[in-house]
Amino acid sequence: MKKYWKLITLIVFSVISISTFYLVTVSAENSYPQYSIETRSGDEAVIKDLVLAASTFDENSDYGDMFQIKTEGTIGNKDVPFTQQLDMTHQHDFSVQKLYREHRGFFREKTWNMFQYHEDEDFITYANNFYTVVDDYEEIHDKLEIAVLDKKTEEETNFEVEVPDYKNYDSFYVEDVQKSGNILHVFTTNYIEGETELYQPITELHVYKIDLDSQKIVEDLILAPSSDDDMDYTSYIVNIGSTNSEMTPEPYIIISSNPTVQPETTESGVEINPEDITMMAYNVETSEVSELAVPNEFKGWSESMYPLVTNVQDEYIYYTTLKENGFEMNRFNIEENTMEQAQLIELPSEVMENFLNNPEGYATPLVSIKGNQICYVSTLKDKARHDVGIVVADLESGQVLYDGTIKNSEKMNDVFKDVTLTIDSFMF
Amino acid sequence: MKNFVKLVRFEFNRFAPIYATLAVLTALIQLIGVFVTTNGYLRSVSEQKQSGIVNDSEIIANIGKMGMTDFVNSLWFLGPIMFCGAVLMLYSVFIWYRDWLGKNTFIYRLLMLPTQRLNILFSKVTTIFLMVIGLIALQLVLLYIENSLFQMLLPTAYFNYSNLNQMIQSSYYLMMFYPTSGLVFISRYSKGLLGLLVVSTVVLFERSYKIKGLIIGVAYATFVQLIFSAVYFMQFYNVMLYLFASEIFLISLVLTVVASTLSIWISHRLLNKKVTV
Numbered sequence: 009m010k011k012y013w014k015l016i017t018l019i020v021f022s023v024i025s026i027s028t029f030y031l032v033t034v035s036a037e038n039s040y041p042q043y044s045i046e047t048r049s050g051d052e053a054v055i056k057d058l059v060l061a062a063s064t065f066d067e068n069s070d071y072g073d074m075f076q077i078k079t080e081g082t083i084g085n086k087d088v089p090f091t092q093q094l095d096m097t098h099q100h101d102f103s104v105q106k107l108y109r110e111h112r113g114f115f116r117e118k119t120w121n122m123f124q125y126h127e128d129e130d131f132i133t134y135a136n137n138f139y140t141v142v143d144d145y146e147e148i149h150d151k152l153e154i155a156v157l158d159k160k161t162e163e164e165t166n167f168e169v170e171v172p173d174y175k176n177y178d179s180f181y182v183e184d185v186q187k188s189g190n191i192l193h194v195f196t197t198n199y200i201e202g203e204t205e206l207y208q209p210i211t212e213l214h215v216y217k218i219d220l221d222s223q224k225i226v227e228d229l230i231l232a233p234s235s236d237d238d239m240d241y242t243s244y245i246v247n248i249g250s251t252n253s254e255m256t257p258e259p260y261i262i263i264s265s266n267p268t269v270q271p272e273t274t275e276s277g278v279e280i281n282p283e284d285i286t287m288m289a290y291n292v293e294t295s296e297v298s299e300l301a302v303p304n305e306f307k308g309w310s311e312s313m314y315p316l317v318t319n320v321q322d323e324y325i326y327y328t329t330l331k332e333n334g335f336e337m338n339r340f341n342i343e344e345n346t347m348e349q350a351q352l353i354e355l356p357s358e359v360m361e362n363f364l365n366n367p368e369g370y371a372t373p374l375v376s377i378k379g380n381q382i383c384y385v386s387t388l389k390d391k392a393r394h395d396v397g398i399v400v401a402d403l404e405s406g407q408v409l410y411d412g413t414i415k416n417s418e419k420m421n422d423v424f425k426d427v428t429l430t431i432d433s434f435m436f
Numbered sequence: 437m438k439n440f441v442k443l444v445r446f447e448f449n450r451f452a453p454i455y456a457t458l459a460v461l462t463a464l465i466q467l468i469g470v471f472v473t474t475n476g477y478l479r480s481v482s483e484q485k486q487s488g489i490v491n492d493s494e495i496i497a498n499i500g501k502m503g504m505t506d507f508v509n510s511l512w513f514l515g516p517i518m519f520c521g522a523v524l525m526l527y528s529v530f531i532w533y534r535d536w537l538g539k540n541t542f543i544y545r546l547l548m549l550p551t552q553r554l555n556i557l558f559s560k561v562t563t564i565f566l567m568v569i570g571l572i573a574l575q576l577v578l579l580y581i582e583n584s585l586f587q588m589l590l591p592t593a594y595f596n597y598s599n600l601n602q603m604i605q606s607s608y609y610l611m612m613f614y615p616t617s618g619l620v621f622i623s624r625y626s627k628g629l630l631g632l633l634v635v636s637t638v639v640l641f642e643r644s645y646k647i648k649g650l651i652i653g654v655a656y657a658t659f660v661q662l663i664f665s666a667v668y669f670m671q672f673y674n675v676m677l678y679l680f681a682s683e684i685f686l687i688s689l690v691l692t693v694v695a696s697t698l699s700i701w702i703s704h705r706l707l708n709k710k711v712t713v
Contacts, residue, residue, distance in 0.1 A: 038599055091680075
């Protein structure tokens, strides 16, 4: 044994050192911050299904991570099965996780952008620009790749369709997918040939209606043209980013068509007169397009309209305005084409502080609607005393059902206590 | 088994003085690096104060804090690691040739030992592997020591404390050496072990067939490399990822076992039937 002391010392030292590292140091508490949800008022059962997708960043160490926060605590890399750790699905949209879990074969070889999917009772449908080689970006990509999964039989059908008049465009991107009966509605933003290099590119919003039986494009509708006699336009789909789940069917697609004014430099901003903005609704069932009589103060696209947040849900557009004494809810009825009476969801000022007093870039809270409940989540927690607030209210009565905040858990390692926490999305 | 352990001890003791020197040098250079880096940083703080900025937070806003997350990307830290890696890589070849090219042709005695000749291969590969793991373990301990040293030398306001995970995540090379999962660690170092086996096979080809053997050996090593790379190339050139990362992991594990078995089998045949003294 004496003759082997060097070898034994090396082996014992290595085993102890490395196994301690993996058993202790790389535990969940030492790998990422631990948070908990603290109730201030209301019933915790209201948020039992709440899942917040969060990310953190520490400017001192350049450390960052992504995880989920639920009522049970923080769910990160160390809390999921090994295969999910490698595939990192828990750091993506909830719809991504659902597809990965339930229809892995169909999910193979497809993007993880959930707006390109549509799910109903019987089918999951997917649409994408068709390209295969990463370095061949100059090749003409004028096809749409369509995939349809029959959920009962697990049979997958794949086909391509050529986009008509592609010579007029530089490129196009799939923005949303809806389905009515056997017709697939693929919404795309098409960049006009020769106009892509401008500070504000000129775009056209299309819907390609594809018959899933004949596997052909049956209609190409221009929902928002790129220009008219007076000016150029850039158009957006308002639904994107404002719904609970990107895959669920939506009866109306709301479009905002904004006049495009080229700024003098990339740094200079441009003022747009809301009167020049056109809001439209595309009825997925009938393919009818109607102009919406949305009041000027609510027009536009939600991200640029702080302190206003826009949500599209079924036949309504909900506008949340942040006030010092609560959330003012305005609801636009798409079918009636009228704005309904406003309702205030009253909250004390100390709750609204979490939603109002944030630095630029974190100002817009996240809002989601489920049934007759609405949930608001502010997006920043940092050492400058900003906190993430969670409020759930009844849409009809305006009653606050739950009010809470995210706090550092007792299990929080001291090294993480000052990191900046950002809420990226949530589901409830 | 007893003969294998004896051979490992023998191989390790032959290189132990140089190995100990590598370990001591790594520790010394990195610790000196901590002192040099700290002094340089404190000098920058003084310069800020001399230019009229007396507020700590203002100074920190200008030059940042100092700690391990900055140090782990410096030459003081990475230099010794790279040097040790280069020495061990060279020795993984030299461990064979020293037995052939020394004053007394020692390989003759090794081949005449009353033991399976495969033990010679296993003992050499195991020795190098243990030395690599030893340095990996030493670096973990050094990370703690260096972090404590920074904490002692720097004023609290200027010290950027980070835990071991954060230190590792702030360096690409440390993330390679210390993956976050124990299973990935085992997989990654198994590939390292396979690399050592392939190098040994190339050497044995050369020793068996001279120049022709060297060409065959290099072709074999290239073949193994291509098989592993094929899975990753498929993903790279096909933008839509057909295989999930977990599936690639499983495939590479299987390929590691298959390639290792193949290398051992080829080395076994060469040692028993072809190697010349």
